[in-house]
């Protein structure tokens with residue numbers, strides 16, 4: 213029988229591994245990621261931010277993911293990543309997304325709780341089993357290569373999510389998954405590894421929250437940190453920037469190697485291959501295969 217995202221999350225938690233979450237903006241990204249996922253036979257989540265889903269089209273994204281499930285029997289699920297308003301969440305639920313991340317990380321506490329609850333109510337009323345993730349603490353928004361920490365992102369211990377906040381937020385909202393600020397930031401640094409994750413805090417938050425945690429912004433974090441975070445209670449690991457960097461590297465090389473080529477599908481093959489390589493390594497790491 214086909215496994216739901218909820219089933220796959222339960223299995224990941226039981227096996228102390230995680231599900232990889234990769235963002236896409238076009239077919240070359242999905243093609244590259246899907247090739248590695250099929251090769252390894254592991255579940256995966258595909259994310260589209262508000263910008264990415266506007267570019268692809270929400271129903272197009274839903275169809276692409278369904279096609280992969282039906283055609284190849286892949287355990288692939290679609291997340292409306294970093295959704296900032298109830299209206300955008302509603303759009304994604306209506307279009308058929310499997311998960312919604314309502315990101316109220318920058319909102320005042322009461323408003324974050326209220327809108328997260330509103331999204332859950334709407335999702336439950338749809339009759340489909342949609343996973344809802346909430347976000348506590350701001351970790352910067354753009355998946356880009358950066359020189360410094362984004363303004364307002366929590367990186368001092370005093371600004372990170374506390375176990376008490378996590379427990380209270382889950383109790384008040386009823387989210388299925390929680391994305392805390394644990395020293396992670398979106399994007400990656402041009403010349404250095406990301407700052408270390410606060411692993412003891414992840415252990416405490418996971419215990420207090422009682423739901424699986426999601427690690428955002430894992431691009432640039434060390435393999436050791438990612439492994440330790442999974443052992444500590446993280447069940448979904450988001451990687452985006454490293455894939456974007458691979459896409460650019462692939463397309464740049466294709467253009468340089470074939471200066472007279474104008475067929476997009478030929479030029480995009482390089483981007484898909486570069487993304488497939490990055491995805492494969494991350495899938496192995498996140499699924500406990502290395």
Ligand SMILES: [Zn+2]
Nearest residue numbers: 294428429450
């Ligand atoms: Zn994220």
